[in-house]
Amino acid sequence: MNSQLKYTDGIWFYPFMLTLAIWFVKVLEVRYNLYFTAFGILPRTFSGLRGVVFSPFIHADLKHLWANTAPFFVTSAMLYYFYRNIFWKLLLYGILFSGLVTWLIARQSYHIGISGLIYANVSFLFFAGVFSKNYRLMAVSLLIIFLYGGMIWYIFPTEKSISWEGHLSGLLVGFIMAFYYRNQVLPKEKKYAWEQEYYNPEQDEFMQSFDENGNFIDPPEEPEIPLEPEMLREEQAKVKIVYTIKPTKKD
Secondary structure (H helix, E strand, C coil), X not given: CCCCCCCCCHHHHHHHHHHHHHHHHHHHHHHHCCCCHHHCECCCCCHXXXXXXXXXXXXXXXXXXXXHHXXXXXXXXXXXXXXXXXXXXXXXXXXXXXXXXXXXXXXXXXXXXXXXXXXXXXXXXXHHHHHHCCHHHHHHXXXXXXXXHHHHHHHCCCCCCXXXXXXXXXXXXXXXXXXXXXXXXXXXXXXXXXXXXCCCHHHCCCHHHECCCCCECCCCCCCCCCCCHHHHHHXXXXXXXCCCCCCCCCC
16 A cells, blocks of 8 residues: 555646546637537437547536536546556546446436546545545545535436436446455555465575574574774773772771
């Protein structure tokens, strides 16, 4: 864990570049009066499958994009910091599988936005910490509840304009990924030779130097190092002899 939880520029660089790509698409739409909504997910249609890849980069308006920007950046940065060994897999699978589930279960309408991936990130961060039973990652789970616990209400059909199906899909995909990677979320710690399963103390040259009681067998004698004349004089100079003469009483 300690080897992984170190600051690198990738913690903010990769989330920033991905966020910038999403904003770039919206800038193109506004600048050239384009509409990419038709590239979103249209459930249970062959042409709608392209939305599995393209929909995270498409947003209805600036308000929609702005609402998704901060959660995506923060959750992606947390993913990279705590789970950088599987960071790109989490993003790729989060996009593909949440999109496919949305394509299967959603109502017949175009579904766009990166909120499905955000829900996958939030779900993974929460459940991965629970499954790991590691105090640091469980603290991340509590932080996720504090920051984004209110998002749970948007997996229900509360508003027609909100793709609650995409949110629900992301939540389910994040849970499944957390369960699948439950044994890989913690980096393997370096083990010494005596901690390995194959270790045999009888074949260890160092262990052969001890008897059954833990004492050295035939310990080497420490050689006496003769002092040089100058060193000997210095040692003698350190010795201070004090004589105390007590006078005797005369009768």
